[in-house]
Amino acid sequence: MCQVRSQGLLIVVASALATVLALTASGAPATADPGAGGGVIIDVTGARRSLYPIAVPVAVDSDGAAAREAAEVASFDLGVAGVFKVVDPSAYLADLSAEKLGVDVEKWKATGAFGVIKSKVTVTGGDVNLEFRLYEVSKGAAAVLTRVYAGKRAELRRFVHTWCNEVLRYYTGQSGFFGSKIAFVAKGRARSTIQAMDFDGHGVYRVSNNSSTNLLPAWSRSGGQIAYTSYMRGNPDLYVGPAGGGRPKRISQHRGMNTGAAFSPDGSKIALTLSKDGNPEIYVISASDGKILQRITNDRGIDTSPAWSPDGSQLAFVSDRQGGPQIFVVSSSGGTPTRVSTNGSYNTTPTWSPKPGTRVLAYTTRDGGRYDIVTLDLATKAMTRVTQGDGNNEEPSFSPDGRVVAFAKTGGSGSGVWLANADGTGTATRVWSGAASGVEWGPTP
Amino acid sequence: MREGQMHLLAGGGTFLLTALIVAPTLALGGGELAAAPPPRDMVVIEASLAYKAKPKSQPQKPMRVPVKEVVEGVATKPDVTPPPPDPDKKPDDVAPDKDWAKEFEKYRRDDNPDDQIGTPDDQPGSFDGSEEGFDQLTKGDPYFQQLKKDLLSGWEYPAILDDAGATVGCLHLAPDGKIPEIKLHTKSGIAELDDSVERQLDRIQALRATSPQPVPPHLLGSVMEWLCVKFDPKGS
Numbered sequence: 054m055c056q057v058r059s060q061g062l063l064i065v066v067a068s069a070l071a072t073v074l075a076l077t078a079s080g081a082p083a084t085a086d087p088g089a090g091g092g093v094i095i096d097v098t099g100a101r102r103s104l105y106p107i108a109v110p111v112a113v114d115s116d117g118a119a120a121r122e123a124a125e126v127a128s129f130d131l132g133v134a135g136v137f138k139v140v141d142p143s144a145y146l147a148d149l150s151a152e153k154l155g156v157d158v159e160k161w162k163a164t165g166a167f168g169v170i171k172s173k174v175t176v177t178g179g180d181v182n183l184e185f186r187l188y189e190v191s192k193g194a195a196a197v198l199t200r201v202y203a204g205k206r207a208e209l210r211r212f213v214h215t216w217c218n219e220v221l222r223y224y225t226g227q228s229g230f231f232g233s234k235i236a237f238v239a240k241g242r243a244r245s246t247i248q249a250m251d252f253d254g255h256g257v258y259r260v261s262n263n264s265s266t267n268l269l270p271a272w273s274r275s276g277g278q279i280a281y282t283s284y285m286r287g288n289p290d291l292y293v294g295p296a297g298g299g300r301p302k303r304i305s306q307h308r309g310m311n312t313g314a315a316f317s318p319d320g321s322k323i324a325l326t327l328s329k330d331g332n333p334e335i336y337v338i339s340a341s342d343g344k345i346l347q348r349i350t351n352d353r354g355i356d357t358s359p360a361w362s363p364d365g366s367q368l369a370f371v372s373d374r375q376g377g378p379q380i381f382v383v384s385s386s387g388g389t390p391t392r393v394s395t396n397g398s399y400n401t402t403p404t405w406s407p408k409p410g411t412r413v414l415a416y417t418t419r420d421g422g423r424y425d426i427v428t429l430d431l432a433t434k435a436m437t438r439v440t441q442g443d444g445n446n447e448e449p450s451f452s453p454d455g456r457v458v459a460f461a462k463t464g465g466s467g468s469g470v471w472l473a474n475a476d477g478t479g480t481a482t483r484v485w486s487g488a489a490s491g492v493e494w495g496p497t498p
Numbered sequence: 499m500r501e502g503q504m505h506l507l508a509g510g511g512t513f514l515l516t517a518l519i520v521a522p523t524l525a526l527g528g529g530e531l532a533a534a535p536p537p538r539d540m541v542v543i544e545a546s547l548a549y550k551a552k553p554k555s556q557p558q559k560p561m562r563v564p565v566k567e568v569v570e571g572v573a574t575k576p577d578v579t580p581p582p583p584d585p586d587k588k589p590d591d592v593a594p595d596k597d598w599a600k601e602f603e604k605y606r607r608d609d610n611p612d613d614q615i616g617t618p619d620d621q622p623g624s625f626d627g628s629e630e631g632f633d634q635l636t637k638g639d640p641y642f643q644q645l646k647k648d649l650l651s652g653w654e655y656p657a658i659l660d661d662a663g664a665t666v667g668c669l670h671l672a673p674d675g676k677i678p679e680i681k682l683h684t685k686s687g688i689a690e691l692d693d694s695v696e697r698q699l700d701r702i703q704a705l706r707a708t709s710p711q712p713v714p715p716h717l718l719g720s721v722m723e724w725l726c727v728k729f730d731p732k733g734s
Contacts (some may be wrong), residue, residue, distance in 0.1 A: 094725065095642065097649045099733035100694070105656035136658045162697065166657060167521060191693030224658050 064164060074304040084406050086289050102477070104138035105224065107131055107168040108161060113149050123213050130217035130231045133482055135456035135474045136224065138165045145323055156188045165191060172222070174209075179213070181206045185216045187223065196224050209254060217496075230452040232498050234296070235459050235484070236260060237470050238491040245490075247281045249296065252452070252459070252494070254470070254484030260298050268314055272296065272495040273340070274320040280304075282312045285322075289420040291325060291343070296495070304343035309333075313358050315366050316340060317385075324349070324359035324368055326384075335359045335370050337385070349387050360404050361385065362412070369403040369414055369451070378417055381432070393431060396416075400447045406475065408455030413477065415439065415449040415458055428458050428475060437477045442466070450494040451475065461489045641714050645671075648705060653698045655691065655731040662729040663688045665695040669703070671725050673718055675710030677703045683726055695729045 061286060081190045087412070096337065109128045129468035131137040131209035147160040153448040154171045161169050168189055175182040187198035200219055204210035222228035236249040247261040260266040265285040272279055280293045291311040294301030305311040309328035316323055323340045327332045334352050335349040335356045349357040354374030368385050371378050380394035380403045399419035406413035412431040415423050426439040426449045429485075440446035444465020449458045458475045462468055462483070470489050473481035501515030655661065670679035680699040685692045 095646055095727045096647060096730065096732040097727055100653045100661075100731040101652070101733075102657035103654035105658055136656075162693070165697075171706065172661070189690065191689040302607035389681070401650070 071201050071290065075162055087136075105136055105168060106140050106166050107137050107170065108140040108142075108145065108148055108164065108166040109170045110147075111336050112144060112172040113316060114153055115174040116181075119176050119181060120172070121172040121423065122209060123172055124251070125214040126210050127170060127172075128402060130214060130229070132220055133156075133253075133457060133472050134217075134229060134231075135476070135479070136221070140164055154184070154186055156194055158188075158194050159192045161188075162189045163291060164218060167193075169194075169398055174181050176385075179206050179210050181212070183209070183212050183216070187220055193294065193461065194371055210251070227454055228497060230454050230457070230494075230497055231455055234272075234276070234495040235450075236272060236296075236491075236493045237485070238268060238270065238490045238494060240488040240490060247279065247491075249495070250485060251408060252484065255483065258298060260294065260296065261300065261301070269491045270493050271314045271316055271323075272442060273316050274318060276496045276498060280316065280323060281315040282314070283311075293340070304337055304340075306343075311403070315359050315361055317361050318363060324348060324361060326357045326359065332355055335368065335383075347387060349350070349383060349385070360414075363407050363409070369405065371401050371403065380414065380429075393429065394395070396427070396436060404450050406455040408451075411455070413455070415451060417447045417449065423456065426458060426473070427457075429478075437475075439473050439475060440476055440481065443481075445476050446471070448492050450492050452494055453497040459484075459492045459494050463488070463494050557605045639714075639717065641711070643718060644711065648702055649698065649727055649729075652701060653694065653729070656696050659690045660688050661691070661731040663691055664728055665692050666726055666728050668698045668724045668726040669699060670723070671713060675712040677704055677706045691729075691731060694731075698729065710723050 057321070064272050064385075067222075089326075108130065109124055111124040118374055128139045134138045144164045145281045147157045152171070155167050156171065160209065168187060171186045171188065173184045183202045184204075185198075185200045188194070188195050198219065200216055202208075204212065211232060216231040217231045221231075231254060233252045234249050235252050236247060238245050239248045244264055245266050245268065246259055247267045248257055248258040249260050249270075257422050260270065260279050260318060261283060263283060263285040265283055266396075267284075268282045268289070270279050270281040279296045280291060281301075282289050283292050283301070285459070287308075287309070288306065289310055289312055290303050290315055292301035292303050292307035292441060304323075305325065307325070307327050307329035310326055310333055311332075312326050314323050316327045317337075317340070321340055322337050323343075324335060324337050324488055327336045327345075332353065333355045333420075337343055337347045337349060338345050349359070349368060350370070350372070352372065352374045354372045355378075356370055356374075358371045358430040359368050360370070362385075366385055367382050369380055369382050370390075372380075372381050372390065373379070375392065376400050377398040379392050380400050381392050383390040383391035393414065393415065397418050397420055400415060401417045403414050403416040406415065406428070412429065413428055415426060417430045418427050423442075424445040424447050425441055426446050428437045429435075439449070440460070440462075443462070444467075445463045446460050446465075448462045452472075452475075456475055458473050459470060459472050462463055462471045462481075466484060468484055468488050469483045470485040470492055471483050472479045473479070520628060665682065665686040665688075666684035668681050668683045671678045672678055681702050682699075684691060
């Protein structure tokens with residue numbers, strides 16, 4: 054009897070369960086209490102993946118000029134990082150004076166911000182003290198990252214760059230490029246000089262100091278040296294000098310071209326173009342004394358612009374061996390090159406993305422009479438336009454984290470050195486104005 | 499008398515009696531047969547002899563015009579004369595009782611995407627398990643299509659954040675189309691994702707406050723209570 058009752062109970066329970074499941078699966082009308090068994094009838098999938106909205110208000114209760122400078126540097130850094138979107142200050146709803154270093158979460162949410170950076174900047178004599186706090190409004194009013202920097206007032210920008218690297222690392226787990234430098238050629242009427250600056254265009258200084266033509270700078274892996282080609286002694290020889298400027302050392306002086314230097318990832322070698330035998334070919338020389346270690350190419354075409362892959366196993370270069378200039382890749386120990394660029398008839402100045410686990414090149418391509426920057430994923434063959442329809446954009450160079458590309462623009466929105474997201478999103482930013490070429494991004498300090 | 503003599507006497511008597519009856523008949527009828535009229539005259543005689551009687555009728559009920567039964571709720575068309583057959587139309591040469599399922603089965607492809615249409619996924623009450631939606635409530639209803647579109651439109655989730663989760667939020671849809679109440683039903687465990695859903699619910703609440711879309715009468719019974727939405731930042 055007891056067994057029969059149990060079976061009957063089981064049947065009732067199973068029937069009830071089946072009914073509930075059937076109602077749920079068939080999208081039963083919404084329930085009075087959403088907690089009482091489902092009521093989910095609409096699936097919304099595929100949010101638009103956006104940049105991370107972050108607010109960087111000017112510090113209150115601080116030294117005014119220093120606080121504004123800190124906010125400007127941080128806003129610029131995060132704005133060009135490729136992952137953040139700095140919230141327009143005019144949208145702020147919070148009472149900054151009342152908040153001080155804290156946040157009113159709901160008011161910041163209402164502005165659309167996901168993150169908020171608060172700071173306090175104190176200047177005492179020639180010293181500066183910066184206190185930074187990062188808030189994620191979804192996690193409440195407690196700071197998720199806090200740092201304090203103290204030093205000379207002149208170091209304020211460096212401190213802010215360091216803080217922004219910390220913020221980027223907090224979100225992505227990877228270091229940023231804030232505080233890195235960019236070298237380039239400033240083209241004058243009678244001469245061109247090698248110059249360098251912070252990546253944000255601040256603190257431009259001359260690296261070469263001669264009245265001749267200087268070309269194609271290349272950073273050493275440590276960032277302490279810059280190699281460049283100079284006509285200061287008549288022949289286009291290769292020099293290596295201190296990145297901060299100073300007397301350079303001539304390390305390659307073969308007859309003809311000694312151009313297009315690129316330091317190997319371990320810093321011990323330099324790939325370059327030599328035309329000592331008449332035809333420009335790719336060679337690898339010692340970075341210390343310029344001794345030729347290996348000839349990489351041997352073709353009747355012109356081979357130039359070598360670029361090392363991040364692991365040092367391959368070299369990309371430009372060759373016209375099949376007609377117009379195209380991008381080829383060859384083993385850094387030599388061998389048969391493989392053409393990788395297939396778009397158009399003119400592709401030059403390749404550079405590798407340093408992003409780990411990727412095989413991506415950026416280069417200059419001619420399209421409809423204009424020059425633009427594109428990236429090419431060698432694994433998937435996917436091409437991405439970085440620039441389009443705004444002047445001529447040439448000679449790309451990746452940021453140390455591979456997210457951003459620096460390049461030289463002529464015409465359009467203005468000649469100079471520009472930065473743009475390597476994935477083609479966002480808008481480009483000019484960091485130096487003037488006639489520029491040979492843009493080369495240095496390593497993270 | 500012996501038995502054989504008795505049989506002989508009975509047979510002879512029977513023969514004699516038969517002869518007495520048949521002989522005069524043959525003598526009288528044999529002349530008439532020889533002078534018989536042609537068959538046509540026989541028909542005339544028979545016709546003249548036919549008797550035509552009025553048939554008797556059974557008592558009958560009065561005839562009534564049958565009343566056409568009309569089923570409520572079913573549209574009916576007035577009786578019309580069917581159009582004449584189209585002389586250009588080719589005759590249907592396919593047997594009407596053909597097994598079409600079997601016929602088309604031989605054209606079936608294993609990778610036919612149409613096979614997936616209408617197949618519910620594993621999400622309970624999923625709105626769009628197929629193009630039309632298998633949900634009986636929301637099946638292809640333009641009102642829900644618009645609501646879903648509004649719920650997705652403007653929903654942004656930063657790319658650098660974790661997207662391995664889904665948040666369920668609910669809204670109370672009033673008959674006038676406004677949304678008087680919203681709430682998070684099931685959190686994803688990712689604070690930023692829950693936050694983005696909350697913002698999105700706030701946004702659509704504000705949107706429908708300024709430009710409400712009244713609920714169609716046929717959906718009133720279904721949407722006057724909590725309506726829950728599952729937000730998954732990943733694309734399908």
